[in-house]
Amino acid sequence: MGSVLTVKNINVYYGAIHALKGISLDVNRGEIVTLIGANGAGKSTTLHTISGLLRSKTGDIEFLESSIAHVPAHKIVAMGISHVPEGRRIFQGLTVEENLQMGAFVTKKDRIAHNLEYVYEQFPRLKERTSQIAGTLSGGEQQMLAMGRALMSDPELLMLDEPSMGLAPILVDQIFDIIVNLNKAGTTILLVEQNAQMALSVADRAYVIETGRITLSGTGEELSKSEEVKKAYLGG
Amino acid sequence: MNFLSSLISGLSLGSVYAIIALGYTMVYGISKMLNFAHGDVIMIGAYVSFIMSMHLGMNGWLALLVAMFVCTCLGVLIERLAYRPLRGTGSLAVLITAIGVSYFLQNMALLIWGANPRIFTSLFNGMAPIHAAGGQLNISAESIFTIAANIIIMIVLTLFVNKTKAGKAMRAVSEDNGAAQLMGINVNQSISLTFAIGSGLAAVAGVLMCSAYPVLIPTTGAMPGIKAFTAAVFGGIGSIPGAMIGGLILGIIEIFSRAYISTELADAIVFGCLIVVLLVRPTGLLGKKVHEKV
Ligand SMILES: Nc1ncnc2c1ncn2[C@@H]1O[C@H](COP(=O)(O)OP(=O)(O)O)[C@@H](O)[C@H]1O
Numbered sequence: 225m226g227s228v229l230t231v232k233n234i235n236v237y238y239g240a241i242h243a244l245k246g247i248s249l250d251v252n253r254g255e256i257v258t259l260i261g262a263n264g265a266g267k268s269t270t271l272h273t274i275s276g277l278l279r280s281k282t283g284d285i286e287f288l289e290s291s292i293a294h295v296p297a298h299k300i301v302a303m304g305i306s307h308v309p310e311g312r313r314i315f316q317g318l319t320v321e322e323n324l325q326m327g328a329f330v331t332k333k334d335r336i337a338h339n340l341e342y343v344y345e346q347f348p349r350l351k352e353r354t355s356q357i358a359g360t361l362s363g364g365e366q367q368m369l370a371m372g373r374a375l376m377s378d379p380e381l382l383m384l385d386e387p388s389m390g391l392a393p394i395l396v397d398q399i400f401d402i403i404v405n406l407n408k409a410g411t412t413i414l415l416v417e418q419n420a421q422m423a424l425s426v427a428d429r430a431y432v433i434e435t436g437r438i439t440l441s442g443t444g445e446e447l448s449k450s451e452e453v454k455k456a457y458l459g460g
Numbered sequence: 461m462n463f464l465s466s467l468i469s470g471l472s473l474g475s476v477y478a479i480i481a482l483g484y485t486m487v488y489g490i491s492k493m494l495n496f497a498h499g500d501v502i503m504i505g506a507y508v509s510f511i512m513s514m515h516l517g518m519n520g521w522l523a524l525l526v527a528m529f530v531c532t533c534l535g536v537l538i539e540r541l542a543y544r545p546l547r548g549t550g551s552l553a554v555l556i557t558a559i560g561v562s563y564f565l566q567n568m569a570l571l572i573w574g575a576n577p578r579i580f581t582s583l584f585n586g587m588a589p590i591h592a593a594g595g596q597l598n599i600s601a602e603s604i605f606t607i608a609a610n611i612i613i614m615i616v617l618t619l620f621v622n623k624t625k626a627g628k629a630m631r632a633v634s635e636d637n638g639a640a641q642l643m644g645i646n647v648n649q650s651i652s653l654t655f656a657i658g659s660g661l662a663a664v665a666g667v668l669m670c671s672a673y674p675v676l677i678p679t680t681g682a683m684p685g686i687k688a689f690t691a692a693v694f695g696g697i698g699s700i701p702g703a704m705i706g707g708l709i710l711g712i713i714e715i716f717s718r719a720y721i722s723t724e725l726a727d728a729i730v731f732g733c734l735i736v737v738l739l740v741r742p743t744g745l746l747g748k749k750v751h752e753k754v
């Protein structure tokens with residue numbers, strides 16, 4: 225149960241805006257860890273900093289025992305972190321298959337076919353639509369594509385930013401089932417959600433983030449029983 | 461026959477615009493900047509080819525290859541030194557820098573090669589024109605090769621961006637730079653490659669253009685640059701087929717205006733057509749709506 229990811233005291237700014245004020249968290253191998261918090265709390269900023277699109281002014285980020293705080297984003301993927309960004313951000317003008325190929329950009333050639341098969345197994349809907357232009361997929365399918373694309377690089381750690389956003393309840397259930405399945409198959413998951421109830425129900429551990437600070441942490445179960453969390457995020 | 465020969469001249473000039481427009485449109489697509497120095501890279505390409513063949517006695521086709529190599533390096537260097545440090549700052553800073561690079565190249569050419577016009581020897585010197593329609597229609601070798609070059613370049617480039625890994629990566633970066641990085645795509649490399657391709661093609665355009673219009677001075681690239689930029693906007697900036705169609709239409713409009721309306725008004729008519737198209741279709745003929753990125 226070694227630590228896969230350790231974030232130590234990161235401070236991130238957007239110009240003058242101090243978005244993350246000393247965030248620390250860690251994710252162990254095999255876990256689902258969730259980061260919950262209100263809109264604007266700093267969840268996406270945290271993920272962007274881990275994947276290298278943003279930089280922290282302080283502290284360190286360690287992935288599999290080596291510091292990635294100064295590694296360029298495109299190399300972090302190759303090290304084993306896949307990030308499904310908020311709003312999916314699939315390549316709208318590319319086909320489903322081309323999107324998946326982009327997900328395999330750093331994947332060794334002899335693994336690509338295997339990973340593609342795995343993704344199609346997880347998301348049979350995508351297989352039926354391989355040559356469809358991604359921008360014409362429904363919201364749920366686009367989320368599946370974004371997740372499938374991220375899995376093409378065989379990640380050690382999968383980071384999901386609000387995968388349930390804008391989806392009908394039935395699709396939300398489906399997406400969460402898939403998250404649990406992926407985790408059972410061995411992928412460590414860092415899940416960002418505004419849907420705290422769902423997130424806590426699948427998470428081993430959770431962190432609560434408020435205006436750039438971690439204010440609470442504990443097991444998923446502990447937090448779903450915490451009065452503070454209930455009041456602020458679970459609607460009573 | 462006048463009509464047909466004008467049409468062929470228009471297609472030929474339009475092909476030059478199209479090849480130049482590719483550089484504008486691909487660079488705009490991937491880095492959302494207007495590389496106003498692109499026209500001057502054409503001029504540099506023409507000079508390099510001129511010097512190689514006239515002063516060093518190199519075969520014209522070999523000189524073209526050297527010019528392509530020099531321009532490719534120049535394009536990559538310009539991006540690396542002038543534009544990359546400004547990436548992420550306002551687009552106004554980049555625009556002003558591009559104008560600066562344009563003047564820098566023109567003045568560098570002036571310094572190295574002087575203001576006296578050079579008379580470019582056609583790459584197709586000595587090749588006989590084709591006579592058609594019982595000798596009434598002459599099609600120059602320049603026209604044939606220019607039109608053919610354009611077609612070949614379009615086909616190869618379309619295959620490249622649609623079929624190769626590097627080409628698909630370029631499209632991914634064009635759509636969403638951040639998401640592309642999350643795939644492990646080296647965005648800097650993709651952008652460098654785009655500048656390399658655009659600038660190499662600029663050398664081809666320079667040599668083709670000077671083969672048909674042989675007066676070479678340090679500002680030779682400026683006007684065709686602006687017209688090709690217009691063609692790129694006309695066709696829909698960011699779109700490769702748009703550059704092709706925009707370039708061809710622009711070339712035809714220009715030649716027909718000269719032939720049937722007025723030589724003096726030709727440029728005004730060209731830009732007038734652009735304004736009308738943009739009023740009706742703000743994204744150009746084949747342009748897509750630009751998605752605002754979060
Ligand atoms: N590109 C940006 N420029 C300026 N401020 C930003 C930017 N992105 C996010 N912020 C600010 O940083 C804070 C954290 O945002 P974010 O990480 O997106 O929150 P969350 O994902 O938890 O909703 C917010 O106050 C937000 O307004």
Ligand SMILES: [Mg+2]
Pocket residue numbers: 264267268269310385
């Ligand atoms: Mg967010």
